[in-house]
Amino acid sequence: MRHFIPFFILFVIFFSEMNPQERQPAVSGTFYPSDPSELRKMVEKFIESAELPEIKGDIRGIISPHAGYIYSGPVAGYAYKAVKGKNFDAVIVIGPSHRVDFDGSSVYPKGFFITPLGKLKIHEEIAKEIISSEKSLSFNEEAHRLEHSVEVQLPFIQVSLGNVPIVPIVMGRPTEKNIKILSDALFKVISTKNVLLVASTDLSHYYPRDVARRVDLLTRSLIEKFDPELLMREFHKGRAELCGGGPVVAVLMALKKAGAKKVISLSYKDSSDAVPMANVVGYYSAVIVNSKEKEQKPEGFKLDKSQKEKLLKIARESIESFVREGKIIPIVEDDPVLKTKTGVFVTIKEHGMLRGCIGFTEPLFPLYEGVQKAGILAATQDPRFRPLSKDELPHIHLEISVLTPLRKIENVKEIVVGKHGIMISKEGKRGLLLPQVAVEYGWDREQFLDQTCLKANLPRGCWKKDAEIQIFEAIIFEEGK
Numbered sequence: 293m294r295h296f297i298p299f300f301i302l303f304v305i306f307f308s309e310m311n312p313q314e315r316q317p318a319v320s321g322t323f324y325p326s327d328p329s330e331l332r333k334m335v336e337k338f339i340e341s342a343e344l345p346e347i348k349g350d351i352r353g354i355i356s357p358h359a360g361y362i363y364s365g366p367v368a369g370y371a372y373k374a375v376k377g378k379n380f381d382a383v384i385v386i387g388p389s390h391r392v393d394f395d396g397s398s399v400y401p402k403g404f405f406i407t408p409l410g411k412l413k414i415h416e417e418i419a420k421e422i423i424s425s426e427k428s429l430s431f432n433e434e435a436h437r438l439e440h441s442v443e444v445q446l447p448f449i450q451v452s453l454g455n456v457p458i459v460p461i462v463m464g465r466p467t468e469k470n471i472k473i474l475s476d477a478l479f480k481v482i483s484t485k486n487v488l489l490v491a492s493t494d495l496s497h498y499y500p501r502d503v504a505r506r507v508d509l510l511t512r513s514l515i516e517k518f519d520p521e522l523l524m525r526e527f528h529k530g531r532a533e534l535c536g537g538g539p540v541v542a543v544l545m546a547l548k549k550a551g552a553k554k555v556i557s558l559s560y561k562d563s564s565d566a567v568p569m570a571n572v573v574g575y576y577s578a579v580i581v582n583s584k585e586k587e588q589k590p591e592g593f594k595l596d597k598s599q600k601e602k603l604l605k606i607a608r609e610s611i612e613s614f615v616r617e618g619k620i621i622p623i624v625e626d627d628p629v630l631k632t633k634t635g636v637f638v639t640i641k642e643h644g645m646l647r648g649c650i651g652f653t654e655p656l657f658p659l660y661e662g663v664q665k666a667g668i669l670a671a672t673q674d675p676r677f678r679p680l681s682k683d684e685l686p687h688i689h690l691e692i693s694v695l696t697p698l699r700k701i702e703n704v705k706e707i708v709v710g711k712h713g714i715m716i717s718k719e720g721k722r723g724l725l726l727p728q729v730a731v732e733y734g735w736d737r738e739q740f741l742d743q744t745c746l747k748a749n750l751p752r753g754c755w756k757k758d759a760e761i762q763i764f765e766a767i768i769f770e771e772g773k
Contacts, residue, residue, distance in 0.1 A: 313403030315460075319440045320408055324361045324447060328408040334361060335451045338369030339376060347556055349581035351375055352482070353489035353547050355515070355540060355555075356448070357575035358387060358441045363563045364494065364575040368445075370558035371577040372452040380488045382415040383449055384459040384478065386539035387441025387492035394464035396428030397474050398435040405443070405460060409450045415457035418481055422459065425477045428470060435462045441492045441536065449490075466538025471524060471545070474538075478546035491543040493536025495574030501564055502618040506672040506679060507533050508560065508574040509620075513665055515578065516656060518555045520544040521720065531675070544580065553583035554656070593767070595694065599629060600769045606660055607638050607667035607690050608771070614668045615680050623660055630660045635695030635764070637726060638666040640680070642688050648674040653698060653715060653724060653764075663692060691770035693726050698762040704755065707737050707763055714744045718759040723748025727766050 317326075325331040338361075354371040357364035386397075401419045404411040423429050436442070442460045449456065463474065481487055496507045511532045514523045520541050527537040534540060544555070556579050562572040595603075606623060613621045625631055636659060637651025648670035652662055667690070671680040680688070698715060701707070707714065710731050715724040723744050730740040741761075745754035755761055 314411070315400065315403065315405045315436060317407055317443060318438045319443055322360070323440055323444050324365075326408050331408050331447055332451060334365065335369075335447050338365045339373045339448075339452060341366065342370040342373040342559070344370065344374055344558065345556065347374060347579060347581060349553065349583040351378070351488070351579045351581050352550070352552050353491065353543050353580040355491045355493060355543075355576065355578040355580075356445060357494050357577065358444045358492045358536070359494055359563070359573060359575060361444070363566045363573070364561075367559045367561050367575040367577045368448055371579060372448040374558065374579050375488060376452040378453070378488075379486070380453065380456055381486045382418055382457045382459060383453065383488045383490060384418070384461065384481070385442045385445050385449075385490040385492060386461045386463060386474070386536075386543060387439065387445070388466065388536045388539055389435050389439060389462050389464050390441060390535075391438050392432070392435045392464070394432055394435060396430060396470055397461050397463045398432035399423050399429055400436055400460040401431050405446055405458065407443070407446045407450065409447055410455070412446055412450065412455065412458045415459050418485065418487070419459050421481060422461070422477045425480065426473050428473055429477055432462075432464075435464065436460065445490055445492055453488075463538045463542070466527075466541075468524060468528070471538050471542045475542040475545035475549075478542060479549050482546060482550050489543045489547065489580075491536060491540040493534045493540050493576075495576050496533040497535065497573050498571040500570065501562060501572050504562055504572050504574050505614075505618045508562075508576070509665075509668060510673040512557060512560065512576060513669060515540065515544070516555050516557055517652065517654075518544065518548060518553075518580075518656075520548060525720075547580045551582060552580050555580050593632065593634065593694070593696070595629065595767055595769070599627065600692075602627075602630065603660065603663050603692055604690055604769070604771050607663050607692060610664040611640075611667045611671045611680070611688075611690075612685055615671055615685060616682055620664070620668070623664060625658070625660045631658045633657060634659050634662065635697070636662040636666055637693040637695070638663060638670045639691040639693070639726075640670050640688050641691070642684060647684075647688060648677050648680065649726075650674055651693070651695075653695065655697070659694065689771055691768065693728070693766040693768050696765045698764050700760065700762050704737065704741060704761065707740070709735065709737055709740055711765060712763040713766055714740060715762045715764070716741070716744045716748055716750070716755055716759050717762075718748065718750055718754055721748045721750055723750070726768075728768055
């Protein structure tokens with residue numbers, strides 16, 4: 293008996309090493325087909341049907357939805373077409389927990405994930421590195437057992453990238469602490485390895501279609517801004533609605549810290565695009581890239597009368613189409629000036645009173661596209677006002693402000709009222725006022741600074757100590773002039 297016990301222990305150890313943990317599919321046959329041939333054909337069709345925009349730079353991460361394939365598969369196909377055939381050491385897939393409430397994030401440590409298309413091996417070295425970095429990053433088997441947010445990404449990975457090793461992560465409560473802990477761990481991994489990050493998320497849930505499109509447009513615009521801290525704040529306030537908000541912010545934080553430059557949106561649909569329904573769920577895909585584009589600086593940038601009129605027309609037609617029908621009209625633009633990336637704001641007034649104003653301080657989009665996005669957001673998502681109604685459309689007046697790049701200043705005496713706009717950043721808060729606002733209200737320099745503080749939800753005088761002050765100029769034009 294003395295000789296049997298050590299042999300038995302060795303047998304158990306050997307057997308466990310030869311039979312690593314295998315996670316069986318939980319939603320095969322419901323979210324996607326269980327037949328391997330049918331599943332492969334479906335995923336291949338989604339990928340082949342995607343028509344991608346031009347993507348300049350190396351893709352470091354993707355955002356992809358996780359609903360049943362008949363609903364979100366066409367949208368996911370865009371993200372996976374963008375990475376198809378590329379080589380990665382591993383793919384880390386981060387999804388939110390839908391079934392188990394827990395603190396931290398659960399990292400699957402070893403073994404395989406099974407799909408009808410075969411096995412995907414866990415990259416144990418990376419999983420171990422993440423788990424060892426912080427105690428809230430551990431393995432909670434129950435969090436993975438029935439979770440679909442990671443699983444539905446896997447057949448797409450198998451078709452587009454082959455049998456690449458994976459690290460499945462399910463995030464529990466998406467608190468700021470948990471997001472930043474996971475983000476730091478991801479950053480350490482991607483700093484030394486060629487790893488693709490996948491953030492699994494859907495957008496808003498169960499609003500009427502017109503409401504969902506408004507809400508999702510704001511969320512998509514926040515993601516495109518590539519300001520993870522801002523997105524996290526708006527997510528926690530409930531203004532940015534995405535069930536995988538924690539994974540998305542963690543991925544964006546890690547990639548921005550690692551040098552990624554921009555988010556490129558690829559596709560957006562809602563569930564009523566697949567099956568008619570009153571209340572819908574939004575689906576979105578995007579890539580995060582190390583852009584190789586040279587940043588365009590619009591100093592000395594000029595617009596002639598016809599270009600200004602064209603931008604105002606784009607703003608009005610886009611607002612009217614979205615408010616009336618919930619549709620974003622496609623725009624094809626050949627003018628190189630209007631394709632220049634600049635910051636831009638669209639201001640809506642009704643009977644001379646402010647009715648909405650939203651824009652982009654940084655050159656995130658071609659000017660014509662920024663005008664379209666800012667116009668729709670100003671009409672539907674300015675938190676100071678209810679969304680613009682169809683009945684108000686004949687009474688609104690539009691103004692566009694095209695911004696020069698922001699410039700940090702050390703002395704407020706550099707500010708010229710009527711020439712400069714101001715942005716003040718302090719304590720994680722930020723406020724901006726356009727140049728024309730000070731003129732309209734008759735403010736002097738200090739009043740302008742104080743009002744910008746108030747815009748940031750900071751007290752008057754916040755600018756006097758420990759605040760970052762940036763100024764900019766603007767080309768301002770409006771309808772009828």
